[in-house]
Amino acid sequence: MDGAELKVEGVSYSYGRDDFSLKNISLSLKGGEILALLGPNGSGKTTLTKIVLGILKPHPPSVTVGGVNLFEVTEKERAKLIAWVPQEIMKNVPLRVEDFVLLGRTPHISPLSIPSDLDRKLVAEALRKFGLEILAKRYFSQLSGGERRLASIARAYVQGTPFMVLDEPTAYLDFKNKLLALKVMKELAQEGRGILFTTHDPNEAVEIADQVVLMYRGEILISGNPDEVINEETLEKVYGIKVKIVRSNGRAYVTPSIGQHIEA
């Protein structure tokens, strides 16, 4: 897995005819690195993740993993290179947790067959790794929000891809589960996987990301390491609020100042 690189080069995407949702986006991510896509609602983060996943086709269609263009390979080949944890995790999935996670093995199973013993073993390991063992026989719809998120991460994990895309992995999670999700991403990166995640919270980017891409109205405003990207000036520009950055033990903490809005 090490050595591979995910590259997006100068892509644009438009949902309508003229109105560009994303303009001239480039980024690159190596195995073992974490990239945080930061930006307000509607800045194009989710659209960009769907492009990186090959679900939406941008212009030019230039998204590569280790030199392989994701738009020139089959869906199955693509699903062996990059995995997805979506933002909206459907609750209404009538499957048991173990069967849900097992679906992550789909790209490795030929169309007319069913999971092998190896697939089941990998899933059992993943359930252990993410602390989901005791929930294995439960229905997905019975899980809490945090458990569903973890199960989705486990499903993407068993896909065994060098890169993973997590769209707002901490959304709707409580304090503890947020930390757990961040910790899990860090561990996945330590195993050599490249992690791209989107977030609304600059602190999450500061906490775990190696590089931050700050998006604003469909374009990349600035990208680089967290210290370069996350400062009062850039955050105030994209969010339109006053923020304060407090430093403690060499780490930056971003806090919004309530009541002090800037006209965007």
Place this chain on the structure above:
Amino acid sequence: MKEDGKIAIAAVATFFIFIITLGMGKYEFSPIGSLKILIESLAGKASNGDPLANIVLQIRLPRVLAALLVGASLSVSGAGFQALFRNPLVSPDILGVLAGAGFGASLAILLNFPLPFVQAVAFGIGLAALGLSYTVAWRGGGARIVDLVLSGIIIGSLFKSLMSLVKFLADPESKLPQITYWLMGGLASSSWGDVEILALISVPSIAMLYLLRWRLDAFMLGEEEAKALGIKVEFYKAAVIVLSTLPAAASTVVAGLVGWIGLVIPHMARMIFGDSNRFAVPGSAIIGGAFLLVVDTISRAVLPSELPLEVLTSFVGVPFFAYLLRRRVYHGWS
């Protein structure tokens, strides 16, 4: 595995139901007697002279097999559509296929076609209805599920209107009752020809859906997630739709409109065996087959005169379904 064991038990039970019901009717046989006639016939020792054996082989056996296959066809069709559409309220008539087949049969009866042609026209127009629904929903290289549901409703209502028009035009003394009885459904006239239709169209489709059971589970996550898992979404969607439509159309051709089974039996199967399509598809086939066989046997051998399947399926099915619903906590679709 636990679920596999349950399915095996259900399959064996269904075989016993098959043997027992084969012996039921005006001329009663013990299960062993029926089994003996079956085995002798399979071994080529056709008991030419024995009129009772002929009743079993020529009249009762095709009807019993047709009931099994029609029940299995409609149930698997419903299970396939429900998984694909991620909707527990979907049944085999979702894309207007049954309405199309009903119209085709009505029209052919009105025009005095002989039975094989009535069946062929019903089948053809049923598939044409599917083609129309797909065409209306098709946009930019694919058909979204929500568009398919809407176009299916529109095309279904078009064919229902056409069916009403045919009934309106039909002679109320002769043709109208014929059409009405055909549509209400029944297996009284089942022949070996009907069994052949089902064996050639339904059985391979059910087998293919069974092989695709894993892909069906992925579809329950929604199309985008299925795509991210490496599934050729449009291809498999079309495949599942065609494979779910063929058995339902064949059933309609043989037994009339008995759509209720396709809505409810998949739920019974999911409650009993589990929600994954690995269990729901074979489970639906077995429960659906056994269910319709029991219902048809009640109609044929227990009641003083035969009732239409449409009527009897709900009389027998509703209490059973209500019992399951009250007894089990149903977690699947919430």
